Every structure is written in C-alpha cells, then in structure tokens.
Amino acid sequence: MKRWPFAGRRHELDDLVRLARDPTAQGVIIAGPAGVGKSRLAGEVLTRFHAAKVTTLRIRATKAASSIPNGALADLIPPQHPPHLVNTVRWAADELLAQARGRVAVLSVDDAHLLDSHSAEVIACLVRGGQARLVATLRTGEPAPDPVTLLWRDGHVRRYDTGPLSDDDVTAVLTAALGGQPDDATVRRLAEVTEGNALFLSEVVGAAIAAGSLSEIHGMWKLTGAPPLAPRLVDLIHERIGALSPELKDVLEYTALAEPIGARTLGALTGERAVLEAEERGLVRVRVEGRREIARLGHPLYGEVAREHLPELRRRRRHADLAAALEATGLRRREDPLRVTVWRLAGGLGAAPRPLLDASRLAWSAHDYPLAIRLGEAALDAGGGTAAAIQLATLLDYAQQPDRARSVLDATLEPGDEPSKARLVLARASNLAWGMDRLGDALDLLAVTEKELAEPSGRRRLAVQRLGLTASAARTGDALRLGTELLAHDLEPAQRAQVLNSRALALCYAGRTTEATALVREALGAAATWRDELPALVSPLHSTWSMCGYFSGDLAVMDEAIASMRSALAGQRGWSRGEGSLALARGNAATLRGQLGTALLVLHAPANHETALTVGGCMAAYAAAQALRGEADAARDTLRAAVERNRATWTAFMRWVALTRVWIAAAAGESSRAVELALAAAADCRESGLAAFEAVALHDAVRLGAPVTVAARLAELAAAHDGPRVRLAARHAAALAESDADGLLAVAEGFDALGLRLHAAEAAAQAAGLLRRSRGERAARAAATEAWSLAGACQGPDTPALRELAAPDLTERELQVAQLTAAGRSHRQIAMELGIAMRTAMNHRNQAYWKLGVNSPAELAKALNRFRRPAGGTDGPRPISPPPNARPGQAAPGSRRPGPAAEPGGDGR
Template sequence: MAEHSDGGQDLVGRRDLIEEVTAAISGTQYLGAILVGEAGVGKTALAHSVARQLDGNAAVLPISASPSLRKVPFGALSPYLRTLSINDVGSSVAVYRSIMAHLETSTNGDMLTPLFLVDDSHELDDSTSVLLSQLVTGRRARILALSRTTPGPMSELGSLWQDGLLNRYEVQPLTADEVHELCERELGGDVLASVSITLGATSGGNPMFLLALLRQGRRSGYLGVRNKVWRLVGHAPPLDLSLVDLIKSRFRRRSSEEIAVLETLSLAEPMPFDALVQCTDRQAVATLHEDGLITVSGGRERVASLSHPLYGEVIRHDVPAGRSLAIRRQVLNLLDKQSSSADGFLRFVGWGLDCGLPPDDKTLLHAAVVANRLYDADFALRAARAVHTPDLRGSSLVEIARAQMMRGNLPYAREIVDEVLEQCTSFLLAKDASLLSVALHVRGSNPPEAIRTDAARWQRIVEQIAADSGNDPAVLIGASVSRNGYRILEGFALNYEGRFVEAEAVLRDILADQYCTDEVRLAGLTLLGEALGSTGRGIEGASATNEALQIIASHGHQFVAHWEFVVTRHFLSLAHAGCWDDIEELLERFIRSKPGGPSPFSGMNEIAQGLISLRKGLMRTARTCLILAVEGLRESDQNQLMPMALGLAAFACAMVGDTTRARTYAADFAAGEGNGTRQARLIGKIHVIAANALFQGAAKSIEELRVVAARAEGDGMDVLAALTLELSARLGDERCFDQLARLTDNFEGPEGAVISAMAKSAALRDPGGLVEAARLAQSAGYLLIAAECLGKAVKFLSQRGEEHRSRSIQQQLNQIVAQLEGLQSPQFSQVHSTSKLTQREQDIARLAANGYTNRDIALEQGVSVRTVEGHLYRIFAKLGITRREELPGGGDTTSTG
C-alpha cells in the first residue's frame, strides 16, 4: 500500500487515478471497475480511498478471495451467507436470495448503491464470479474488483470488461518523483536523491516493498540521519522476513522446471535468452514470461531478467550452495566473456573465481579496470589481486591503488602509485599511474603545484622510454601521444588556478595536434569547456563538454571512468549560460538514473537543483536543496564542489531568514576554505560575504565583494567577476552597474542577456529599460532579478516624483515578490520607505531590527554610540515609526546585547 504508516495520509501519486475510478463507479457509463497491478502496488489502499470518496453514496460490501477458498463454491461470500441452512449452501438460487436480502439490509432503506469491493478477484471461485456478474449486469449492485496483472481477473469479470460494462485501470509502480515523496513522508524529513533513487530501483517503485525497505532501513541503521537529512550508511541489510514471505508467495505454485529457470536467472541475470533456454526448460521459460515473472528485452541481443529487482535476492538466498555452484558452471560454459554488459562480464569473471576456474590474467586485469570504473572497489581488489603475470603487475597495482582510493585509504594508494612510477617502463602504465596520482593530489594541499610535479615526472618517464628505444618509430609515436597527455595536466592546473585564458591557448594547441587521441581529446574538450564557460562563453563551452560526453558514449565502457569529470564541467558550463532545461536533461541521463549509495555524483543533483532555484529566486526550494547538497557532498566530493555548496547554502539560508544555518555554513566554509578549485572557492566565498551582510551590514560586504570582483576580472575570471558584482548590486551597490554591463555585454546564453539588460538600464537609471529588463528576466525564469529591476524602477520613479507610474510598477513588483518563496531580504521590505534611507541607515536599521544594541551597532559599524543614536532618530523620522520592532528587515532572532 502506498499509505503513510499512520494510514491518515493521502496516497502518493494516486490522486488522479482515485478520481477517475470514483467517477467510473458513480457514473452511468460503467457498472464498476477493475484495478489491475502487481502485488503490493497499492490496489487495496487505492480501493479504500475510492470507498471513502463514495461515502454516503454507496454501501460497501468487502469480499476477500484467497487460494484456500478457491475450491469452495461461494466460499468468498461466506460472511454474507450466515442465514443459509446447511442444505442450501450449494444452491445457487438460495445463495442469490441470501445475498439479495443482505443487500437490502445493508442499504437500510437509504437507496444507497451496493458496491462489492473484491480483493484478489483472480482467486475467486467460478460460482462466486458468476453470481457477482449476474448481480452487476442486473443493476443490483456495482463492483470494484482488484486483481493481479497475471493471471488477471476471472473470466466472468473479464467478460464484463470486454463487453464495456466495467472499466479497467492499470495501477502502475510509483514514478521516481513519487518514490522520493513517499521516502520523505515516511522518514519525516529531507532525503538525499541517492536514497530515493537506490530504494526506488530496489523496490521497482512498488509502494509496499518501498515502505518495507524504508522501515527496515531505519531499524538496521542503513538509513541514517545527519543534520536532519536522511542518507544511506554502509551496505543494505538482508530483506525483512515479512517481505521475503510476500515475495515467495508468488512462486509457491510453480513447477520444478519453472523453479529451475527462476534459480538460474537469480544467479545469472541479466543473461542471453538463448543461453537461458539451453540450460533450462523452454516451455517453463515461456510460461514464466507469459505470467510476467521474467522479462525478455527485444532487439538483436535478447536478454532475460527477473521482472522485479527483489525477486533475485529472495530466490538466491534459498539456492543450496552445491546447486548454485552447478548452475554457475553450467552457465559459465554457455556465456561469452566478451559480454556487451559490464555487469555480465564481471559476473562471468566472478563465477570463474568462485568455481575455481578463473580466466586468464589479462581478463582479470580488465575486470579490475571495469569494476573500478563502476565504483565497485571490492570486486576490483579481488580481480586485481588474482593477477600473477609479472608483465601485468604494474597495471594490477594501479587498479589496487585506485580501489584503495575509493575506499578512502589515501596514504596506502599514494605509496602504491609512487612505487609503480619509480619502476615504470610503459607509456600506458605511466599515463594510468600519473592520472591516479593527480586524483590523489587534488585531495591534498596546493593541488596545482602537485599536478605540475606529476606532469614533470610523467615527462621524465616518457623521455627515458623514448631515449632507450633506439629511435623505434612505434615508440616515438607513443611518446608523441604521451606528450599531449602530460601537457593536458598543465591545462588542468591552469584551470584549477582560475587562469582560464592561458589554459584555453594550451588546450586548443593540444586539440589541434595530430597525435591527439580520443582520450586526450575528451580531456582537452572538457577542460576547454570549463575555461570557455568561465569566461562568458557558456554555450560554446557546453558544446565542447557535450562533445566529450559523446566520445565517452561512443567507446562503450572504455572511458567511463571520466564520466564524473566531464559531467561536472558540462553542468557548470550550462549553469554559466543559464541553460536550465539542458541541466535537467543532464541530471536525468547521468545522475538520477544511476542507483547506488555514496558515489562521485552524490550531492550533484541537489546542488544543481539548488543553484537553479537560487537563480530563479525560489528561495525556500533553494535552501532545502542546498542543505541536502552539503550533506550529500560530505559523503563524497571527488569533484570538489563543497566550497561552492557551502557558500550557496549560507546565502540561501540568509535570504529566507534562517540565520542560524547561514552562520553555520559560513563557519564551515571558513574552516575548509583552502579546498577545491580557485573558482569553486571564490564562488563560495562571495556568497558567504553576501550572506554576512545580515550580520555585518551591507556596506562592509559590498566593499569586500568589489575587491573580489576587481581581482577576478584582472585574472580573466569574467563570469565570477560578474556574479560578484551582481551580488554587490543585490546588497544595494549603485556603483557596480557600468562594470557589470561591460563584463556581460558579450556573455552567451539567457543568463548573460538578462544580467546585461539589467546592468545597462540600472547604470543609466532608466525606469523604462528596467521594466523591459524585468520582462526579459521573468520570461527566462529569473524572478529575483526581475523583482530587483522593478524595485529599482520604483525607486528611480519615486525620486523623480512620478508617483503614478511608480505605483503601477509597484503592483507588478508585489506579484513577483510573492513568488519568491519566503524571501526575507530587506531590499523588498517597504520599498517606498527604505528607498528614503541611505546605505548606512539601512545597515543600522537592519542590525537594530535584528536585536543588536546601540553599542553593538557602534562596534560593528566603527562609529560612536552617539552617532548610532543620531542615525536611529533620523531613521524613525523617515519611516514614520516609534519602536525598533517596526523596523523593516528583521529576521535574526539572535541578540548580542
């Protein structure tokens, strides 16, 4: 059932279906409805909701069919046949009369329509099925029948549907969004996307299975909560016994041949259909497929699987060890180790190790590489440690080090990598070990310098190999390819430092080289996309990173290890351009569709959603998403997004008045400020500065932001400079618009166009231009910027005395501000009144409204107490108020006085 544990909540994702079924039963077109779906999908809960909707219009008579009553004529009707004598129990006429008498009694003369609610109607005996059909077709009652998808409703009720007398509804599993909603409802708090994605995949969207997994996860500690956010902890526990029994009930009537098919698939799924029928019974396979217990994919390579993710786990548990070994050996002889499926290939290798028939060392090494690319460190270690060929020892050590890095054993991984590079005589091994060394170094201090050290070591190894080759042409070509590899690291280091203009020149030179391989090309395009997006060319940058993604897709699993590196930078390029729909598509393709616990993409979905919401002005949504993003990145932050996430979260919390969390995230940012790329650190820093305006006053934050903006522009970090100036303007800086307009004039994408239009009109103090900029911003979804444009227009018109136009625009502003989800920024409070205050007066008013004493304000602002008192006197006079409680901009409930 898709109900919350207390049974009092509406069903998740079923509202429209409830309305449709209710209408079908109470209308004149049909005599009832049939709900069809797999066990646990929520048919019973849905039927009870329909019955509640019909309360007062129908007398509900529940009927529960079961396998034990299926051979008993009218057995399911026994609760309504208590007045029958023993001699009349087998009489259809007597049973009919008894049911009719019960129907008359149940309505109590209220002219209510009797409604049979038949659970598990596929288990009805023939006599009951016929009788219910007669009552329905005779307009004596209506029916709501619930049935499994297979074998489906009994023939009599099925005939009523085929005749158009009953409407049939398929009750589908929950969608991904509905799974997430149910997880949040059941756990009673915010939930990381990785939790709902993983549990959704495991449960197959089945509400009953999902609820069982959630409750078991809480009991076992697999689901843990930190800072009010639920996440996955460790490995999934064994399934709850009640859930196991429910699943086993689906297989209890199966023949021995069908059980053999299910056991084989539980161990080998997904497996080629032809291999399955070779080692089992073809007719049994056909029967299970017809009954919906197994699925067979179409296409050139037909692949068979169990129809639900949990079936395999339950069946595998009951297969004896000897039989499991026999099945694996039998299947092993039929499968090709060159399976197109990575999971299938790893299963082939794993079975060989289990059965004492391991594949050759090259296959074992390839399995370790594939397992590491799929973030399965345990299998990678198992396969790599089984490699014994001396020539493959270096490569196997690299995969062992990579697996140890994923496990968090960084010193051990570093020791292995350095050992490999000291003795390296192979171009391929030098590349793999050097790239792994870089991955380890970006987790340490001063990554750019460490990256250059890795590049220099790689270069020395390449030159030594080339010198020892005696001018072998093949070796010289290999050296040329390798040179582009270590040159790529220089581009990476330059991007890391925010030196994007220099990086662009290096990367374009590499991409034009004749020895630029596909792997070097995808790395070069990715870094080039990052550089372009960071200098205002987000569309061109996203095109480059998208080409890199296409290279990965066209090479099967060869380059899958580069996914997170490319996807992260593709997301950032799209974000710089403001291509929100493209980001949604990216998340769907690469993140939401990948179940699992902590992964390189942990927190990515949330930070993307939070950034989009923040830019659109949906502040409450942004705050929630960014809080989740921070918790997700605490699990895994291979892409070093935490500094940015902390700054964005601090700012979003400040914008909705959550000052406690804003202070916490600002402190966390300060504690780890040296981590991440320079751009990620600065994005976090400027948002922390903007958030701190609530505590230190806008004037101080504006000056700090202007320093960052000037330095960023001087270093060629144009997008960062523009974002910094935008935040400064948000705090009331009127001096920044000329610079902001100049920076964004040639920016690509919707975001650049919106900010440029706003900056140009604000620089000219042009109300008409600001109104047009607001329209552009609103059409592009930038509600916050639209509100800011209209707010400035109101201010400028009021200063000119054009009150009529000002009031008209004020109405538009009020409508947009209402959509900004709990925004408590003082800039939109009492627009007319606060526009009369100077910046210093606004800062003092805000601090006073947040409970600061006059002495505290004096210390914060660097003035005397008497000066503060004078400012407050003038503020009260301008605003026409007499008490601090009436000051606009309050929100920080912490008093320092």
C-alpha cells in the same frame, strides 16, 4: 510499520472518483498487479461518497472462501436461504439491499478475482440492475469470475488499470509515512529496489528503519546502506514466487547471479522448458534487445532474496557454471570478458593479471567503481606489477579514495621504461593535486619529469595533465595558451579529448560559453575513440557543458547536459567524481530556477556522504540553497564543513565559496558587508580573467541593492560575455541605479522568460518599492503581486529584496472568486456556483483586483496560475497567505525576521 497515510496518486484518485460517480456506469473496478496499492486507492475512493446518502457494504474475497457458494457474502447475508427457494441469487441480492436501509448501496469488493461464482453473480445482478454501485479491486494476471469480467466488458462499470508508484508518488508516500522529506538518492534507491510496489516499499522501509540504515540526517531521511531483508519481506517474496521446482530454482538463482543474461545461455544451463515456465510465472522477464533475447528477474527483490539464501558452495558452483557457459560462446561481445572474469573469481577459478586488468578497465568504462577496484586489487595480488598498481591507484583517486590511492603508489617500485614512468608520474601528480591539495607539488613533478623524458609522446602526456590542472585551477590565460600549443600536435584521441575539455573549461570561466559548448560537443561526439582509455573524462566534460548553461543563463543547455550525463552514467555504482558532478549540475539548475527545496533534495546525499573526501562542491551548493531559504546559521556551518572536507581548494571551488559567503552575510543581516564581499569577489575574478564569475558577483551586488558602482562594468561584460543572463544583469543594474521601475519590471519579465524566477521576483520586488514611493499604492500593488507570484513559484525563498514584500491578504471568499474569474466564469456563473448574490460576487472580484493590483481576468490568471501544483499534486491555485511554497513556520516574503539568499554553488572539482 503502522498503516501508512495515503499520499501520492492524486490524479489517479481524481480519475477514479470521477469514474465511480459517473452516471453512465455503476462504478469502477481498479485493476493492477499485487501490492501496487489498489485497496488503498479503493478505500480513498469510498471516502469521497457522501456518508449521509450511502451505505458501504464491504465484501472481502479470499482464496479460502472461493470454493464456497456465497463465501464472500457470509458476513452480510443469513447462513441459509429459505427452503424450496429457487432463485438464490435474487434472495441474496435482496438481503444485501436490505443492509443499505434505503440508502444508495455501494459494494466495496477487495480481490474480486477471488470471488466465488455465486457471490460474483449476486454482485453482478445488483450492479447490472442499477440497484448498487461497485468499487472493486482486481489483480491482473489472475482469472476472474465471468460475471465480474462481463461487468466492464459490457460497460456496466469502468475498468481502471493502475500500476506501480512513480518516483514522485514514492516521494510523497515516504514523506507522509516518515513525517519528513527523504533525499533524492534515497527515493531513487527505494523506487528502484521495490519498482514502485507499495507493499514492498512499506516492508523495505520498515526493515531499514529497524536496522538503522534509514534515518534522519541533517533534516532529511537518508538510506545509508543496502535495504535489509526482514523476515516478513522474505515471506512476501516467497508468497509471490510460490513453490518452485528444482528447475525453476535453477533459473531464479542463475538469473539472480548473472542478470542480464542471454535467454539461450540460461536455457543451456537450466533447460529451455524451465526458462519458458519461469517467464510464464513472472520469475523472469525476457526482452528482445537487438538480436538477442535477454532475461532479467521479474522483480529486483527476487534477486535479493535468492542471493541472500544461496549457500556459499552452491554460489561458487553457479558462478563456475556461468563462466564455462559464456566461455563456450567464444566471448564475442564487448562485455563478455568482464563477466567471465568476474564469474571465474567468484567461482574460485582464479584469473591471470592481464585478463583481470582488462576486466577492471571494462568495469571502469561502465562506471562500476566497486567492481573495477575489486578487479584491480585482484590483478595486483595476482602479480600485475606496476601496471596494476597504476590502474588501481587511478581508480581509487577517481572513486574519491585518495588516501588508499596514495598507499598503493607509495608501495610501487620505480619502473625502468619511459611509458610506465610517465603513467606512474601522472597517477602521482593527480593524487597530489586532487587528494592532497598540493597543486604546486603536482605541477613541479610534471614539469621536472617532462624534461627528463626523451619520448615526445610521454612529454605530451604530462603536458596534457599540466593543462588539466591549470584549467581546473581557473588560470584561464595559461590554460588557453597551453591548450592552443597542444592542439597544434597530432594527439591521440584520449589526449585530444582531455585538451578540448580543459580548453572548454577555461573558455567557460572566461565567459565564452558558446565556444566552450562547441568544444565539449566535439569531444563527446568522438567518445567512442577514447571512452575505454579514460572513461572518467565523461564527467568533467558534462560538468563544463552544464556550467556553460549556468553562466549564460540558458537552462535548456543545462537540461541537455544533465540528460546526457544521466545517460552516460546510467550504470554508475559507488561514489565517484561522476556522481558528484551530476548531483552538482542538477542542484545548480534547480537553484537557478528558484526550486530551492528540489536543490536540497538532490544535493543532500552527496553533501552528507559519509566517506567521500572531496564533496566540497556539493556541500557549497547545498549551503547556497540553505542561505536562499533564510537558513543563515545552517548555511554557514555547511560551507565551513565544505571547505574543511574539500581536498582541492586550489580549484574554482573557492570562487563559489566566495560567492556563497556574500549571501550568508546578507542572511545574517550584514547587508553592507555582503555588498563588500560581492565587490571583493568580483575584483578578484576580474584580475584572474574569470568574467563568468565576475558577472555573477557583480549582479549579486545589484540584487543586494547596490547597483551604482557595478552598472558600468556589467555593461562592459554584457558586450563580451555570451548568453542572455549577463545582459539582463546589466539592464537590472542600470534600471535600479536610475530608479526606473518600468525597466525593472521589464527585467523581471526577461528573467522569468529564462526560467530564472527568483531573479525575476527580486527585480519585481525592487520595482514595487520604487513605485510605492513614486506613484502610490495602486501601482505598487501590481508590481508587488508580480513579485509575490514569482516568488511563490519558487520554493521558500527569503532574500533581502523579497523581505519588503507582503503577500496579498485575500480572504478565502475573495480567493475563490478570483480563481473562478481567472478561469473565465461570469459574475452570474460565480454567484450560482458559490451560492452568493451576483453583486457580492462582483464586490469580491473588485476587492481581489484592488489587492492584487490587476485589471483583467487575464492578469489575474497570470498571477494565480504560477501557484498551480506540479504533476501529482492537487489542481488549483495554492493559498494566498502564507506563501504557497513556505515551509512550516516560515515567514512570508516581507516578514522582518533575519534571513537571506545565496548564489548557487558550482564546480567543486
């Protein structure tokens, strides 16, 4: 790829510029591993020096010139020093200074660790004497010449250690390089495979674009396969690794196939000395975990290259060796049977059905769906019979491959024993409901079979499944009644956890989120007793937990649930309901905060998944975020696709669809129809006992400006529904119905305190409209500024309430004065800093006060500080107009173009 634009690392760059200009030192040395972007950082630092006062002398140290005196300075000084000259260091230093032509000399040294000793001493002489400043890069882990080392040790220059790119930096770099936004999954995958190494990132991205596996899909860049290994990338890896002895090659290959692997097991296969040398050279990393020493590759790409170039016969032999070595240890650890079974298969040694089934279940417990399915298929092929078929079909269903699951089930013979019959019926019912959208058939199958079974344990299994489907269908009354009946029995741990989850889901939909959260916590607290039997239950439990925070308006609960789900699904591989639930929870939390761009990034990959058949929930949430940003047509198309692709329309998913349609109508300028849709959705939810959904729908009508018909019902719900969100919604309806502007501003403050900034902005905007009509422009300006400030802290919102809002038209100078005033500067200080008269500074401040409707520096700071960029961006308030988070070409809140809003999508299970 062509040279990438510089992006990310803003705080690091600011720190480096400050150190480079520090009058108490003579410059900075940027140290870090190879490929992290030290040279680009140094180049950006150099651009900050004033060109009229500085001469930059670029010195490139190389390995080839490191043994030649003055080799690094060859392009800057004469080839020969005068005859009989004794002090060649001083001569070379004077020659360098002559190049500066009387200006400040800045020595730019790349790869200072490769400097020859004479060049190093010349540079150090100039820096120590204060005759030149230094901006240099240095590779960590490599010996550097003593003169260079002493420069920072003796305090003549500052040393700044930099590391790999953070995920935020990777996002910024990719956005700048690709000319468009990458989705969240793509950022995470590229950050993982490159470990934030800027050089590797550039090569991987270039190869992926060339191979067509990284492309723009529906407005965002998406990685649709494993990052390819281009020849140049392989060369870079080999250059980093260096020449390998046969023993080191053994270490690298065994680790690439087996990581994480015990260091002692690796030593038994390759020799202890080889492992120690490999660690010293950075080929592997050894960490102590518990009482074990665990070896992993020094970089993920080392494994990619090693596996790519491993001949098939040697690969098989390596796997067989690994299996034998692990079997010799007695398979003492929980994961050992899984690992040895996988290695035996890969080594061509085969395995019996029972070990394959056990290994498949262990892989499922680790949320590794591709491996679990592969082992399940091997167990079926090895003669595993009905047990293998049931397990494989179950895995395929949870991995969102219901058609394949159906094929396995159709080929399975009816078992003769009751336990097997019950398990087969459970698999078929799940496939009917989730994979074929046939809830009625699934419930009928369960009910008929339940009557046929003689064993109470089998009947309870089927009753637990009926409860799960009933709760997912949002039949709260039936689900709560059946759950109470089942909890009266002595249930197995996995069955009890399922019942608790179903009951919690029903309670959540009914608005009883506190009780629901308690049940989820109880079930997850006992996860050790049921996780191996039903690992997929981890996902719906967390999903319910997150929705409790969503409906109650408690973002801390959502964040806790999401963090816990991330941890529980840390080993997730392959698409599954779990991955979809995590993305959905994250997207809903971002949307509720008004972080609409973040929501789209998080939801883009699942919403555009190529093969998953039940991604409707994520797609509906994506449509909601689009609508909130004013993309009415796109939101309508996305929602239509969501309904078409979702294979479980009998779930609460259709309630989310109804809520999103409200805002799509508003986005299309159909305000009256939007209100009608909101009221219809609320009536349907009330009839079904779904108080949580009803409250959201009723509040949507308030946000659309129709509070009168819903205020009384919202007040009723506020008395029974858990959480502050519905109580604020009721206050919002009452204040708007009574034209109480002060009440609306108090509601805005309440929503802001919860973190629901978009709701807060809308309430403040409605207050501004009332004040403009009742108290005049001055009072309205203060409320409008509050609304504008809150909306600007979101990411590109465009809802009906905000369309009447105009961004304050501060001039550039007024903005500067406002920022300095908010920072606590006096008129005199502002005048001196900006080079203007003190009276002019006062006038600009007064104009800013008037336009923003504020009266003090504290109020000014509150309005402006919401626009500070997040970590990784530049400091200081964003521009006043257009709005800070607007997309290119997007109109400010207050523009008259059509565009709208949407309530976040929710559980699509």
